[in-house]
Amino acid sequence: MTQPRPSLRIANCSGFYGDRLSAAREMVEGGPIDVLTGDYLAELTMLILWKARQRDPQGGYAVSFLAQMRDVLGSCLERGIKVVVNAGGLNPAGLAAELGELAALAGLAPKIAYLEGDDLLPRLPQLRAAGERFAHLSTGQPLADAGVEPVTANAYLGAWGITEALRAGADVVICGRVTDASLVVGPAAWAFDWALDDWDRLAGAVTAGHIIECGAQATGGNYSFFTELDHPVHPGFPIAEMYPDGSCVITKHQGTGGAVTIDTVTAQLLYEIERPSYPNADVIARFDTAVLAQDGPDRVRVSGVRGEPAPDTLKVCLNYRGGYRNTAAFVLTGLDLDAKARFAQAALLDAVGGRDRFAELDIRLDGSTASDGTARLVVTAKDPDKERVGRALFTAIAGTGLSSYPGFHMEQASPHPTEYGIYWPALVWADAVHAEVVLADNTRISVPRPPVRPHVVSADVPADPAPSMPGPYVSVPLGRIAGARSGDKGGDANVGLWARDDLAYTWLRGYLDVERLRQLLPEAAELAISRYELPNLRALNFVVHGLLGDGVAASTRPDPQAKSLGEYLRARPVDIPEALLTDRS
Structure with missing residues (x-):
């Protein structure tokens, strides 16, 4: 482009595969935008798309994107709105061909390009022979030592293919599999003619991309203080109004639900992160340098983000088949709930022949102190043998029905198990991945790679203790003065908490260390926990390593993506200085 434009309005219309179908139409028809983006992929989604491709070799992409394009493709072409999505999943070429056919039927002729190079599955033997270990990011175990055969293996490409x-x-x-933020970085680099090493500008765009990638989570969805919103239902999807210096304003269409405030943006910045240095394929964005300012109603300016050179590795998402799983829930009512739970567990183990009957058997009691006299004993069995966790388990449970605890009944039980996969996160050298853009006439454009430097993860340095605050203290839920947002990072869970003013952050920073978090989250008592500070956001971020086991598809937690972890933490009573509670009731 010869004349960089003054700004670029990049809208999101999907935060996951299954998000609000009408969002694309709402964003195109609701006001001016320049680019329509959609994020459809997650680690679990790649496994879902693999299963879809087993049923239909021509599939493997997010079919909901086609339904959205039926609504808006004509309008996008008429208004010059570019469309950039990762809906290609495991088959970008197939989705491009399908979209071309859909467009032709409507009398449209869009120029469709797709990106290749992220799918490493056919190249795994070659890459391993060349020395790529694909070591698990949490355990360090090389893939070759695990004795498993991946069914998907996709590198997280960067933004420059989109730009080209x-x-x-x-x-x-x-x-296909690009980093979520690349959907914003690529169009911004195109519009403003950025260079491969414009680290600060690229980092600003990564930050904007991270904020809007999950759709309405930036505009009041899944928001701790939702009761303060005038219109929390049906929030509008977010827009990143990008500027040439890499700063942005996060906003939404006028008159839509939800809100864009410093708090809603902070919440999303803390979502599913680890260290404040956020690695992306094209740059490392320092989230701890971001400065947020309210820029008017439903407008938050994000500026000051610093960038560091791109890492010399790319993240790889591998998935392999784990086996079969089945879950049953025993409902316990009335008196002696703990005793009934012990009885139900003993009866179950007797009926199936003991814990060793399965590769894994998880039994957990939910709500044993419930005030309404009801609890649930949730049993999840996992095994390579489909029959063992299917019909055999169901028959064993049914056989205890008239000889179990008083009031026995089931809330969930089925003879049909489900297959699950296991997520294996790894790294690959960036120069081993070769991305290409494929145009409609089959012209191929090689994607340039940014200059890189070795990404050395520095050791965690404990922060200086914050000064204690004078009393008196009052025991109230932590959420009275802090918001939270939590999520999954493979087998780990993150929970970010932020305070709403400097005084509350001073107390939060001094109070909430790793040991105190262990006390508030008993299931994390024996797990490694990392703690990070983001003072510009008045925030702390914790990563609880191993809380989710082998990741969302294999986890036996009731909330396998840790979405509720932050809200659980906010409900825990803590001793808070009474002075902080003024005007917060």
């Missing part, structure tokens, strides 16, 4: 496609005139860019 737009430079080549594409109206629609379909990606």
Whole structure:
């Protein structure tokens, strides 16, 4: 482009595969935008798409994207709105072909490009022979030592393929596995003609991309203080109004539900992160340098983000088949709930032949102190043998029905188990991955790689203790003065907490250390926990390592993605200085 534009309005219309179908139409028709983006992929989604491709070899992409394009493709072409999505999943070429057919039927002729190079599955033997270990990021175990065969293996590509496609005139860019933020970084680099080493500008765009990638979570969805919102239902999807210096304003269409405030943006910045240095394929963004300012109603300016050179490795998402799982829930009512739970567990183990009957058997009691006299004993069995956790388990449970605890009944039980997969996160050298843009005429454009430097993860340095605050103290839920947002990072869970003013942050920073978090989250008592500070956001971020086991698809927790972890923590009573509670009731 010869004349960089003054700003670029990049809208999101999907935060996951299954998000609000009408969002694309709402964003295109609701006001001016320049780019429509959608994020459809997660680690679990890649496994879902693999299963879809087993049923239909021509599939493997997010079919909901096609339904959205039926609504808006014509309007996008008419108004010059570019469309950039990762809906291609495991088959970007297939989705591009399908979209071309859909467009032709409507009398449209968009220029469609797609990105290739993220799928490493066919190259795994070659890459391993060349020395790639694909060591598990949490355990360090090399893939070769695990004795498993991946069914998916996708590197997280960066933004420059999107940029090259737009430079080549594409109206629609379909990606497979790119980093979520790349959907924003790529169009911004195209519009403002950034260079491969514009670290601070790129980092600002990564920050914007991270904020809007999960749709309405930036505009009041899943928000701790939702009761303060005038219109929390049906929030509008977010827009990142990007500027040439890498700063942005997060906003939404006028008149839509939800809100864009410093708090809603802070919440999303803390979502599913680890260290404040946030590695992306093209740059490392320092989230701890971000400065947020309210820029008017439903407008939050994000500026000051510093960037560091791109890492010399790319993250790889591998999945392999784990076996079969089945879950049963025993409902316990009335008196002696703990005793009834012990009885139910003993009867179950007697009926199935003991714990060793299964590869894994998880039994947990939910709500044993429930005030309404009701609790649930949830049993999850996992095993490579489908029959063992299916019909055999169901028959064993049914056989205890008339000889179990008083009031026995089941809330969930089925003879049909489900297959699950296991997520294996790893790294690959960036120069081993070769991305290409494929245009409609089959022209291929090699994607440039940014200059890199070795990404050395520094050891965690304990922060200086914050000064204690004078009493008196009052025992109230932590959420009276702190918001929270939590999520999954493979087998780990993160929970970010933020305070709403400097005084509350001073107390929060001094109070909430790793040991106190262990006390508040009993299930994390024996797990490793990392703690990070983001003072510009008045925030702390904790990573609880191993809380989710082998990841969302294999986890036996009732909340396998740790979405409720932050709200559980906010409900825990703590001793808070009474002075902080003024005007917070």
